[in-house]
Structure formats: C-alpha cells, structure tokens
Amino acid sequence: MSDPVLSIRGLTLALPKGADRRYAVEDVSYDVHGSEILCVVGESGSGKSMAANAVMGLLPKGVRATAGEILFDGQDLLRLDEKQHRKLRGLRIGMIFQEPMTALNPLMRVGAQIGEVFEAHNRLTPAERQSRALELLIEVGLPQPEKAIRAYPFELSGGQRQRVMIAMALALEPELLIADEPTTALDVTTQAQILELIADLQRRHGMAMMFITHDFGVVAEIATRVCVMREGRIVELGAARDVLERPQHDYTRALIEAIPGNHIPESRYLDPPAPLLEVSHLHKVFRSRGGLFKSSREVHALDDVSFILAPGETLGVVGESGSGKSTLGRCVVRLERPDSGTLALSGIDLSSLKGEALRRERRRVQMIFQDPYASLNPRTRVGMAIAQGPIANGVPRDKALKQADQLLELVGLGGVADRFPHEFSGGQRQRIGIARALALDPELIVADEAVSALDVSIQAQILELLEDLKHRLSLSLLFITHDLRVAAQICDRILVMQHGRIVEQGSAREVFLNPQAAYTRELLAAIPGREPSLASA
Structure with a gap:
C-alpha cells in the first residue's frame, strides 16, 4: 500500500470540564491512504466526527488536543494556526457535511457559493468560476444544472443539496476528502445514488477518503478499510471484508447486529372484527405557484388512498x-384536512369534524x-x-x-x-x-x-x-x-x-x-x- 496521505498518531482531545467524560478522543491512531475509502464507524459520542474536525481545524470551543499529531504532507496539522488551516481547507482537504441545508448559505445562489471556494483561494476569474461551477454541477449529476446554478438551497431537494456540497468539496480537487455522515437523513434510493456518486468520484479523482458513518450497511457498500470507535477509542481496525465477515470486538458485532432488517418477525396480523382506523378514498391536492424549476401545477399528494x-x-x-x-x-392527526374521502376512527369520521368535536376526538x-x-x-x-x-x-x-x-x-x-x-x-x-x-x-x-x-x-x-x-x-x-x-x-x-x-x-x-x-x-x-x-x- 502507498504512503498514507493522512496519519493520525496518538491523538487525544480533551473535553471541557463538566463533560460526561474526560476525553472526546483518546490515543487514536490510523492512516488514510490514497485511492482508498476508510470508513470510521461508531455511535454518536464515539469521537468519530471529532477526530475529523481536528483534521480540518474546526474543533468546538473548549475542546483541545493534549497529545498526538495529525500528519498531512509532513505537516502536523495540530500546530497550524487558523490562517494556515484556511489555506488547506478546500484546497487540499475537502469536507462534505451531514446537513447541507445548515452548511449552505440560504441567501446565496448555488453558483455563487461554489464560486466562493475559488475566490477564497484566489483561483480563477469571476467568469471562470461560474463556468467551473457549472462543470462541477454536471459532474455530480445535478439535474438541469443550468437552472440549478441560479437556485437557492431551499429550491433544491435534500439529495440535490448534498450534490451541491459534494461539488463544493471537489472544486479544488483536494487530495483528502472527509465525508461526515453525508447520507444519514436521505431516502434509501437517494442515499444509494449519493453513495454511488461519492465512490465513483473518489475512484476517478484518486483521492484518499475518510467516510464517517454509524451504518454498517453503508460500510458494506463503499469501504476499503474500517475503523470502529467507541467512547473515544478505537476498538477495531482492519480491511472491510475482515471486519464485516469476522468482527473481533463485541461492540462491532453489536453494531452489525443492530442494522434494521436483520430480524424480520413472523406476521402477527389477523383480520380484525372492527378496525380502529378506516381510511377510504382519501385525496389531497397541493397547488404550487411555481418557481425556478417548476411552473404552477397541482401535486396529488394523496390519490385515492384506502386502508384499515x-x-x-x-x-x-x-x-x-x-x-x-x-x-x-x-x-390522520388532522394537521392537514383531506380534500375528499373519509378517516374513520372507531367509526367516527375525523375528516368531517370541526371545533370542539374535532378537539375532543383528536386527542x-x-x-x-x-x-x-x-x-x-x-x-x-x-x-x-x-x-x-x-x-x-x-x-x-x-x-x-x-x-x-x-x-x-x-x-x-x-x-x-x-x-x-x-x-x-x-x-x-x-x-x-x-x-x-x-x-x-x-x-x-x-x-x-x-x-x-x-x-x-x-x-x-x-x-x-x-x-x-x-x-x-x-x-x-x-x-x-x-x-x-x-x-x-x-x-x-x-x-x-x-x-x-x-x-x-x-x-x-x-x-x-x-x-x-x-x-x-x-x-x-x-x-x-x-x-x-x-x-x-
């Protein structure tokens, strides 16, 4: 295997006084090599994201490194000041965040936000930035990129916003890409598209990648190697196939066991003598005024839905x-009122109730x-x-x-x-x-x-x-x-x-x-x- 792009050696990050434990990360060591995807896996609080924040120079206030080093191209990143970190961020180390709606500026168009990445490092002219932003949106597979480049974040879906974040992270062709839970809240189909896109871009660009996740299903999909963390420490580190098929630590086995769908119960449902809820021919139409991508139209959110x-x-x-x-x-909870159809709870039609009668039944x-x-x-x-x-x-x-x-x-x-x-x-x-x-x-x-x-x-x-x-x-x-x-x-x-x-x-x-x-x-x-x-x- 080639020399590592990133080496973390004996890293210890101290938490502020009053925290639930002394260290966020304690004596952690691992490498990330070129052209590989290292998945760092663990629950919330395991320290997996905190180590990535230390690499980026984005540690929360009160958290400080007390031991170890983070080596990137011969430099110890822990010794850099904020100005030196800014030179590396985006240019040589890119990051994809978990929640793009929070990470993106809601008041700036997509193209301008991608252009800011180049502007921060004095790259390209304004016209070239716009042209390169469009090329990046095409590369990450955003539909209608000529329109998307003029869109605001709220006009895009969750998966589309995540593609914009990926485009920004790739803009300056970094040597190392850190992806922090980039698919957690996405639909499974959108998640599959984003995972495929990230893996494809990583291969084409030959980047080293640190992919942070809590889901061993994601690990099975994309990982080259796996680092499992628990309460700030590494409990298992190895090739993806070895960790998935022959996990050594009880905690790793517990995480794999916790993947939903591993145990499907036998059906316990019997036809009831009388349903609690009976939904019949429910319709709900939303009418939109249109926007950047869509003309005014009607969306049939519910189209003749019936069940018990x-x-x-x-x-x-x-x-x-x-x-x-x-x-x-x-x-069903009457936060929306259907346009037609019935919602009967123990025979009482909730869809037709108003005022005190609705209040009484809705509880x-x-x-x-x-x-x-x-x-x-x-x-x-x-x-x-x-x-x-x-x-x-x-x-x-x-x-x-x-x-x-x-x-x-x-x-x-x-x-x-x-x-x-x-x-x-x-x-x-x-x-x-x-x-x-x-x-x-x-x-x-x-x-x-x-x-x-x-x-x-x-x-x-x-x-x-x-x-x-x-x-x-x-x-x-x-x-x-x-x-x-x-x-x-x-x-x-x-x-x-x-x-x-x-x-x-x-x-x-x-x-x-x-x-x-x-x-x-x-x-x-x-x-x-x-x-x-x-x-x-």
Missing part, C-alpha cells in the same frame, strides 16, 4: 420523499415527529413540554406535571423534567417526543420518520421502546418511514406508497422478502449493504 388499521397493530407506510406518506400521517391520535429538537421549544423545560397538552385539555397543572414525570420514567428518562432540550442526546430527545405523544392517553400514535436520523444502535433502542409501549399501553401505531428495513423490523403490515398512491400492501415479511411491485423491489435494491460490494474485494 387494526387495534393493537403496527402498520408501516413506506416510500420516498414526495410519495405522500407524511401527508397521509398529517391528515385519541397523537404524533411523534422526525426531529424532536425542532418540535420541542428550546426555552421550555421538558416536563412542561409534556404537560402542555393535558393542561390545554383541562388537566390541573400540578397533576399534569406529575404525569409528565411518570411518562419520562416510562420512556427511561426519570428525574429529568427540569432540563431543557439541548441537554439531551438525539435518542433521548426522541424518547421525550414519545412521552409527549403519550401524555393525552391516545389510542393511535402516528410516528413520522421517528428514527431516521438516529444511529442504528439508538434506532434499535427506540424501536424496542415503541414495541414495548404498544403492548403495555394497548396502542396502535401508524409507522411512517423511508426505510423498508426499519418497517420490516417493527411492523405487522406494510403499505408502500409512490406518487400519492398505494402500490403494494401485505404482511411485513411478505413485502420485505417477496415484493410484488417493481417500485418495492427498487426500494429494497437501494438499501446499502443489502448486496455487499466491498471496495476491498
């Missing part, structure tokens, strides 16, 4: 962004949102956030707060009611979201992408919690996800949606193992690692 959900059943709704699955969930259906941090008021203590619903429905404040404490205990977070949302991890915030959904004692919970942004091990814990609560509290679940693996793990039955219509439905086992619709087969084929194609093969 039994008491005690978990029904999965699966599809890509734009399939209508989230609109369906919002109609029977509650929602768990995808992003619990965005759905929680950062200035409200979590106990009060849970108690607000019951208080609004006439429960005395003291009783509602006591009930909030009990619900937090139920979801495994006892004694934390006085804390604020920012004091919790993503998985803990999702537990708070579940507690809040339970506060009004519902019969049906709609979980909208409730685990899509979580590490696979935390995801497994939340799925186990939902399954446990469902049985203990006699709940029914409408579980919305883009990932058939997750749906197969928790759901009794699955509906597959495409362009607002149901294209397939059946038991979870039947849909996952013997799909009938071409679209379902496409979703399954896009799951990373389902048919491993290791780069080290």
Whole structure:
C-alpha cells in the first residue's frame, strides 16, 4: 500500500470540564491512504466526527488536543494556526457535511457559493468560476444544472443539496476528502445514488477518503478499510471484508447486529372484527405557484388512498420523499384536512369534524415527529413540554406535571423534567417526543420518520421502546418511514406508497422478502449493504 496521505498518531482531545467524560478522543491512531475509502464507524459520542474536525481545524470551543499529531504532507496539522488551516481547507482537504441545508448559505445562489471556494483561494476569474461551477454541477449529476446554478438551497431537494456540497468539496480537487455522515437523513434510493456518486468520484479523482458513518450497511457498500470507535477509542481496525465477515470486538458485532432488517418477525396480523382506523378514498391536492424549476401545477399528494388499521397493530407506510406518506400521517392527526374521502376512527369520521368535536376526538391520535429538537421549544423545560397538552385539555397543572414525570420514567428518562432540550442526546430527545405523544392517553400514535436520523444502535433502542409501549399501553401505531428495513423490523403490515398512491400492501415479511411491485423491489435494491460490494474485494 502507498504512503498514507493522512496519519493520525496518538491523538487525544480533551473535553471541557463538566463533560460526561474526560476525553472526546483518546490515543487514536490510523492512516488514510490514497485511492482508498476508510470508513470510521461508531455511535454518536464515539469521537468519530471529532477526530475529523481536528483534521480540518474546526474543533468546538473548549475542546483541545493534549497529545498526538495529525500528519498531512509532513505537516502536523495540530500546530497550524487558523490562517494556515484556511489555506488547506478546500484546497487540499475537502469536507462534505451531514446537513447541507445548515452548511449552505440560504441567501446565496448555488453558483455563487461554489464560486466562493475559488475566490477564497484566489483561483480563477469571476467568469471562470461560474463556468467551473457549472462543470462541477454536471459532474455530480445535478439535474438541469443550468437552472440549478441560479437556485437557492431551499429550491433544491435534500439529495440535490448534498450534490451541491459534494461539488463544493471537489472544486479544488483536494487530495483528502472527509465525508461526515453525508447520507444519514436521505431516502434509501437517494442515499444509494449519493453513495454511488461519492465512490465513483473518489475512484476517478484518486483521492484518499475518510467516510464517517454509524451504518454498517453503508460500510458494506463503499469501504476499503474500517475503523470502529467507541467512547473515544478505537476498538477495531482492519480491511472491510475482515471486519464485516469476522468482527473481533463485541461492540462491532453489536453494531452489525443492530442494522434494521436483520430480524424480520413472523406476521402477527389477523383480520380484525372492527378496525380502529378506516381510511377510504382519501385525496389531497397541493397547488404550487411555481418557481425556478417548476411552473404552477397541482401535486396529488394523496390519490385515492384506502386502508384499515387494526387495534393493537403496527402498520408501516413506506416510500420516498414526495410519495405522500407524511401527508397521509398529517391528515390522520388532522394537521392537514383531506380534500375528499373519509378517516374513520372507531367509526367516527375525523375528516368531517370541526371545533370542539374535532378537539375532543383528536386527542385519541397523537404524533411523534422526525426531529424532536425542532418540535420541542428550546426555552421550555421538558416536563412542561409534556404537560402542555393535558393542561390545554383541562388537566390541573400540578397533576399534569406529575404525569409528565411518570411518562419520562416510562420512556427511561426519570428525574429529568427540569432540563431543557439541548441537554439531551438525539435518542433521548426522541424518547421525550414519545412521552409527549403519550401524555393525552391516545389510542393511535402516528410516528413520522421517528428514527431516521438516529444511529442504528439508538434506532434499535427506540424501536424496542415503541414495541414495548404498544403492548403495555394497548396502542396502535401508524409507522411512517423511508426505510423498508426499519418497517420490516417493527411492523405487522406494510403499505408502500409512490406518487400519492398505494402500490403494494401485505404482511411485513411478505413485502420485505417477496415484493410484488417493481417500485418495492427498487426500494429494497437501494438499501446499502443489502448486496455487499466491498471496495476491498
């Protein structure tokens, strides 16, 4: 193997006083070679991203290197000042961030943002920058690049924004590319496209790549070598095939075991004597005024959707962004009103209710949102956030707060009611979201992408919690996800949606193992690692 492009030797990064442990990264050593993809794998808090931030000179305030070195082209990056780091960033070391909407400037057009990369390093004339930006957008496969270059980030989809980030990272043809969870929140089909694009560009440009992820399915898809981290330390390091097929450490085995879809339960669904929820011929049309890419048009988000959900059943709704699955969930909880059709809960048509009648029935259906941090008021203590619903429905404040404490205990977070949302991890915030959904004692919970942004091990814990609560509290679940693996793990039955219509439905086992619709087969084929194609093969 060639000399490493990057060498990390004995790196230790100290956390500020009061942190949950002393070091973010402790005595970490690994190399990244040219023309290879090193996947650094671990849960949130494992230190995988912190080491990458140290390479980029982007350590958070209060985190400092206390030992070790990071060697790049003979230079120890830990000894560089900010000005020296800026010369390397983008020019010789590129980075793709997890959330492009946060990393991109919402007030600047795409072309101008790519042009800034050249401007920061005094490369090319303004006209040449624009021309090169267009070439990059073409290279990363962005549709209608001549229009995209004039677009603002909000006018692009998640996958398109990630392609823009990749274009920016590649603009100056760096020798090392760091990709920090670049596909975590994307649909499986979009994720598959981005992974294929990154691997192809890495091969064509001959770059060294550090790819940070929590998903061993992604590792199986693209990795040459794998570095597994836990609580700031490396627990396993080796060739991708060796780590995937013969993991040596219990933690590595646990991460592989946590990949959703490894264990598909036998179908437990029986035809119910009377459904809890009966949806009949539901239609919902959104009318857009048009924009950069689209003229004014009508979007049929729900097009003649019908199904039933039994008491005690978990029904999965699966599809890509734009399939209508989230609109369906919002109609069920009446955050959206359908244009036609019926939503009958125990025989009562929710779609026709208004005012006090709607308020009375709607408490029977509650929602768990995808992003619990965005759905929680950062200035409200979590106990009060849970108690607000019951208080609004006439429960005395003291009783509602006591009930909030009990619900937090139920979801495994006892004694934390006085804390604020920012004091919790993503998985803990999702537990708070579940507690809040339970506060009004519902019969049906709609979980909208409730685990899509979580590490696979935390995801497994939340799925186990939902399954446990469902049985203990006699709940029914409408579980919305883009990932058939997750749906197969928790759901009794699955509906597959495409362009607002149901294209397939059946038991979870039947849909996952013997799909009938071409679209379902496409979703399954896009799951990373389902048919491993290791780069080290």
